[in-house]
Amino acid sequence: MNKIQNYIDGKMLPPQSGLWLDNVEPATGKCYSLVPDSDSRDVGAAVKAARRAFPPWSSTHITERSAILHRIADVIESRLETFAQAESIDNGKPLWLSRSVDIPRCASNFRFFANLVTSTESQSHHSQGVVNYTLRKPLGPVACISPWNLPLYLFTWKIAPALAAGNTVIAKPSEVTPMTAFMLGELCAEAGLPDGVLNIVHGSGSRTGNALVDHDDIQAISFTGGTATGKHIASVTASKLKKISLELGGKNPNLIFADCDYELMLQTTLRSSFANQGQICLCGSRIYIQRSLYGKFREDFVARVKQLRVGDPNEPDSNQGAIVSQQHFEKVLGCIETAKREGGKVLCGGHQANLSGRCEHGWFIHPTVIEGLANDSQTNQQEIFGPVVSIAPFDDVDDAIEKANESQYGLAATIWTSDLTAAHRVADEVEAGIVWINCWLERDLRTPFGGMKQSGLGREGGMEAMRFWTEPKNVCIKF
Numbered sequence: 001m002n003k004i005q006n007y008i009d010g011k012m013l014p015p016q017s018g019l020w021l022d023n024v025e026p027a028t029g030k031c032y033s034l035v036p037d038s039d040s041r042d043v044g045a046a047v048k049a050a051r052r053a054f055p056p057w058s059s060t061h062i063t064e065r066s067a068i069l070h071r072i073a074d075v076i077e078s079r080l081e082t083f084a085q086a087e088s089i090d091n092g093k094p095l096w097l098s099r100s101v102d103i104p105r106c107a108s109n110f111r112f113f114a115n116l117v118t119s120t121e122s123q124s125h126h127s128q129g130v131v132n133y134t135l136r137k138p139l140g141p142v143a144c145i146s147p148w149n150l151p152l153y154l155f156t157w158k159i160a161p162a163l164a165a166g167n168t169v170i171a172k173p174s175e176v177t178p179m180t181a182f183m184l185g186e187l188c189a190e191a192g193l194p195d196g197v198l199n200i201v202h203g204s205g206s207r208t209g210n211a212l213v214d215h216d217d218i219q220a221i222s223f224t225g226g227t228a229t230g231k232h233i234a235s236v237t238a239s240k241l242k243k244i245s246l247e248l249g250g251k252n253p254n255l256i257f258a259d260c261d262y263e264l265m266l267q268t269t270l271r272s273s274f275a276n277q278g279q280i281c282l283c284g285s286r287i288y289i290q291r292s293l294y295g296k297f298r299e300d301f302v303a304r305v306k307q308l309r310v311g312d313p314n315e316p317d318s319n320q321g322a323i324v325s326q327q328h329f330e331k332v333l334g335c336i337e338t339a340k341r342e343g344g345k346v347l348c349g350g351h352q353a354n355l356s357g358r359c360e361h362g363w364f365i366h367p368t369v370i371e372g373l374a375n376d377s378q379t380n381q382q383e384i385f386g387p388v389v390s391i392a393p394f395d396d397v398d399d400a401i402e403k404a405n406e407s408q409y410g411l412a413a414t415i416w417t418s419d420l421t422a423a424h425r426v427a428d429e430v431e432a433g434i435v436w437i438n439c440w441l442e443r444d445l446r447t448p449f450g451g452m453k454q455s456g457l458g459r460e461g462g463m464e465a466m467r468f469w470t471e472p473k474n475v476c477i478k479f
């Protein structure tokens with residue numbers, strides 16, 4: 001059985017504990033490799049390497065740091081197909097999706113921050129006889145912890161700015177989808193990244209994650225994952241005054257007004273509901289439709305959802321691949337049962353998809369649309385993170401805003417209307433860190449990315465990320 005290794009100080013190493021976890025292909029339900037369940041000894045070795053590598057890396061000229069990050073992007077692009085296949089096998093997502101979205105974005109993450117670090121302005125403040133200038137110093141060894149839904153995409157989204165800013169990194173991918181992070185480690189030396197600058201430690205949250213978050217020499221932690229895990233990290237790091245950035249769960253509203261561009265809205269709403277089997281934190285899972293359009297939308301949307309093909313992730317016409325793990329598959333099916341108990345009417349889907357042949361034992365769920373649930377039902381309040389959406393009517397702008405904001409979460413919201421005045425008002429009043437009007441998942445990497453309320457703390461993206469990964473130091477000179 002293929003064994004994934006930790007990448008520490010430029011070397012591929014097994015876990016000192018000797019403990020391994022199964023790594024399973026969700027489309028087949030079969031274990032196809034083993035992943036280390038690293039403990040504090042492996043984390044300690046990685047932090048030691050990162051400490052040693054910090055002084056030379058942080059003082060490496062930004063043009064050289066930038067060139068190395070560009071070379072990492074070059075190598076990823078040169079192996080796009082290999083990475084895309086590995087990501088699809090590990091996560092269950094359609095191969096066409098990892099090939100067209102996930103892996104190209106990994107390369108873009110490195111390129112974007114490679115460019116940003118060489119074009120960033122510094123601040124100075126001048127007044128009579130005094131000038132202040134502000135240095136931005138890297139923090140030291142820092143930690144990046146990422147989830148399973150967009151494995152290498154979100155892993156590199158954290159690592160690239162941390163490295164560009166001059167930090168050294170200990171990164172932990174999700175133990176559910178570790179393969180492409182392992183492959184990233186394999187190409188670092190080829191791209192010229194010095195040993196110890198990036199260390200990749202694999203394992204479970206309870207063993208590896210806790211050891212990493214707890215380590216006294218870790219100065220800052222960027223975490224993407226569930227809200228409960230984020231709160232745990234916030235509580236254990238508070239007494240040590242570590243800097244944290246938390247990208248957490250969501251229950252995002254779509255607000256569809258009767259005057260929208262109907263066909264564009266319908267096509268995009270299919271994607272924003274079910275892309276990546278609904279396992280994107282930005283997916284809209286509460287769809288509110290203006291009452292006059294509700295009946296037409298319900299009919300057309302359900303008809304289109306029924307056409308989405310659930311199939312082998314390798315097949316180009318599979319719109320929906322597998323759910324990431326048996327545990328998550330069971331959780332999503334459990335949420336559908338809860339919705340039924342709460343009085344929800346399942347309009348389509350609502351159950352497992354049984355495939356034959358290679359995928360006979362895989363974890364597939366038909367995309368599911370539910371109506372008739374109260375806004376305060378568990379289904380409309382708790383994150384499902386799967387191919388399940390609920391639809392409900394609203395009356396006017398005030399009602400739409402009220403329904404959207406009746407949530408503990410505040411990550412993203414999508415508004416569909418041709419009335420720009422209404423759109424601006426809703427965008428202003430909806431409680432979400434990210435608002436899309438007449439589009440979804442349009443990404444400009446310069447923009448602040450993150451959520452409010454229980455969806456997170458801090459922002460990633462562009463200068464927000466560079467500020468997170470550096471400490472300002474003000475120098476005042478009187479002349």
Ligand SMILES: NC(=O)c1ccc[n+]([C@@H]2O[C@H](COP(=O)([O-])OP(=O)(O)OC[C@H]3O[C@@H](n4cnc5c(N)ncnc54)[C@H](O)[C@@H]3O)[C@@H](O)[C@H]2O)c1
Nearest residue numbers: 146147148173174204205209210225226229247248249281
């Ligand atoms: N806001 C965003 O940008 C965003 C993006 C993607 C996913 N998510 C959220 O992620 C969740 C799904 O991902 P998941 O199930 O992998 O989340 P998770 O919180 O279980 O795990 C995320 C990562 O944290 C690690 N981890 C778990 N316990 C830990 C601990 N005690 N200490 C340190 N690390 C620990 C895991 O091993 C994994 O690497 C969903 O709630 C989703 O909304 C949010």
Ligand SMILES: O=C/C=C/C=C(\O)C(=O)O
Nearest residue numbers: 149279280281282443449
């Ligand atoms: O599942 C969460 C998706 C996060 C997406 C990003 O962080 C991004 O597009 O930068």
